[in-house]
Amino acid sequence: MVTIINKTRKYKINKSQIVKLVNFMKLKTDIKKVNLSIVFCGERFIRNYNKKYRNKDSSTDVLSFPGGEQTYLGDIIISIPNVFKNSIREKVPYREELFRVIIHGFLHLIGYEHKDENSFMIRFQEKLLKEFTGQDD
Numbered sequence: 001m002v003t004i005i006n007k008t009r010k011y012k013i014n015k016s017q018i019v020k021l022v023n024f025m026k027l028k029t030d031i032k033k034v035n036l037s038i039v040f041c042g043e044r045f046i047r048n049y050n051k052k053y054r055n056k057d058s059s060t061d062v063l064s065f066p067g068g069e070q071t072y073l074g075d076i077i078i079s080i081p082n083v084f085k086n087s088i089r090e091k092v093p094y095r096e097e098l099f100r101v102i103i104h105g106f107l108h109l110i111g112y113e114h115k116d117e118n119s120f121m122i123r124f125q126e127k128l129l130k131e132f133t134g135q136d137d
Helices: 015-029 043-054 080-090 094-109 120-133
Strands: 002-006 035-041 062-066 072-079
Touching (some): 015 094, 043 080, 062 094, 094 120
């Protein structure tokens, strides 16, 4: 089950697309844990979490908190304003960037790490994004 929480008043979230992406990710990564939550928030909310849990006093686009229970995968927190900023900076559609950060957060939940933009995790993330959105190389 995917619990989706929208803490923003300004932004609408297409929950069915998010659930479809999470189910795709579970299938592609052979994950059996069935529960996770995704929280959509503003910059202040994610900055507070980033400061409290990572000692970084800055806003970010996505944070992941792996779950401790056998059936609970964890929590993904996404700053919608930062996703918009990323999409403008990278010149990609907002929806594509939103999917990218969800995939990114999911991969962190299942143990992937990255040191730079050329790491296996980032390449895998982009491969999954292209497959999910039907983009060709």
